[in-house]
Amino acid sequence: MIKSFIFNEFQENTHLLISPTSHAIIIDPGCFYLEERRILENFIDTHFLTPIHLLLTHAHLDHVLGNAWVFRKWGLRPQLHPMDLHDLERLEQTSAIFNLKAEPSPKPERFLDSSDKITWSGPEIQIFEAPGHSAGSLCFYIPDWKSLICGDVIFRGSIGRTDLPGGNLNTLMKSIRNLFAKLPEDTILIPGHGPTSTIAEELGSNPFLR
Numbered sequence: 001m002i003k004s005f006i007f008n009e010f011q012e013n014t015h016l017l018i019s020p021t022s023h024a025i026i027i028d029p030g031c032f033y034l035e036e037r038r039i040l041e042n043f044i045d046t047h048f049l050t051p052i053h054l055l056l057t058h059a060h061l062d063h064v065l066g067n068a069w070v071f072r073k074w075g076l077r078p079q080l081h082p083m084d085l086h087d088l089e090r091l092e093q094t095s096a097i098f099n100l101k102a103e104p105s106p107k108p109e110r111f112l113d114s115s116d117k118i119t120w121s122g123p124e125i126q127i128f129e130a131p132g133h134s135a136g137s138l139c140f141y142i143p144d145w146k147s148l149i150c151g152d153v154i155f156r157g158s159i160g161r162t163d164l165p166g167g168n169l170n171t172l173m174k175s176i177r178n179l180f181a182k183l184p185e186d187t188i189l190i191p192g193h194g195p196t197s198t199i200a201e202e203l204g205s206n207p208f209l210r
Contacts, residue, residue: 002147002190005040008032009098010062013192014040015149016049017142019122024049026076027140027149028057028192029066032100037069052120054109056080057151057192058134059087060164061094061102068103077109081129081136083166085111112138128179132172133160139179147188148179154189156197159208176209 001018012030024044031037044051054076056063067088070076080088087094088105095102110116118125123144130137133152137160140149152160154176162169185200203209 002142002145002149003043004190005031005036005043007036008062008065011193012062013190013194014066015190016040016043017120017122017125017149018047018049019120021121022047022049023121024051025053025055025118025120025122025125026051026070026074027055028063028151029054029070030062030064031066031069032102037066040066041073051076053118054078055112055118055138055140056084056088057139057149057153058137059084059091059105060134060152061087061091061098061100063151063192064088064091064105065095065100065102067091067105071106077106079109079112081113081138082111083131083136084134085136087134087166128182130172130175130179131166132162132168132170132175134164135166137175141183141187145188146184146186147190148183149190150179150192152192153179154202154206155191155194156189156201157206159206173208 003016007030015027017025126141128139
């Protein structure tokens with residue numbers, strides 16, 4: 001099961017992967033405000049879930065504003081691609097640009113790439129490297145659920161921005177083409193902002209893919 005929440009002024013999607021044995025993986029905790037954190041905590045508590053991993057698709061500030069709180073609450077450190085470590089370490093400075101006072105993120109538990117495995121009691125999670133929006137963007141594919149947690153790589157009808165440090169349009173388009181070539185067209189795309197889509201829908205209507 002995948003449960004998503006919309007947090008912070010950037011309307012960021014935070015995701016929970018939930019196993020049949022009530023293990024939970026938190027992906028991209030954008031919960032910045034107290035009420036947002038209460039919403040996530042209450043869902044976890046009322047469903048008797050045990051968070052065991054904190055995964056990041058990338059380390060832009062809107063996706064990591066809750067990292068320090070998640071660490072205090074459940075003792076989880078972020079797992080991300082090493083190319084995004086610089087963004088994670090600059091969270092306080094970057095958030096100040098938007099008049100936000102973010103707490104520094106805890107140091108990573110480990111770095112991830114496409115060769116790594118996520119150990120938990122739920123279905124297999126495959127890791128795809130998909131740079132272009134950020135230098136270290138990752139996507140998490142769950143074959144049994146036909147779902148791809150794709151961060152800000154692609155959205156319904158659009159793609160991730162490439163004008164931030166580490167972004168590159170050609171690299172991003174190559175990443176998207178590689179993902180779409182490897183995955184079934186009925187794969188559900190679960191992005192970091194906005195509604196879900198499918199690979200088939202985006203191939204048929206996304207203007208960036210024509």
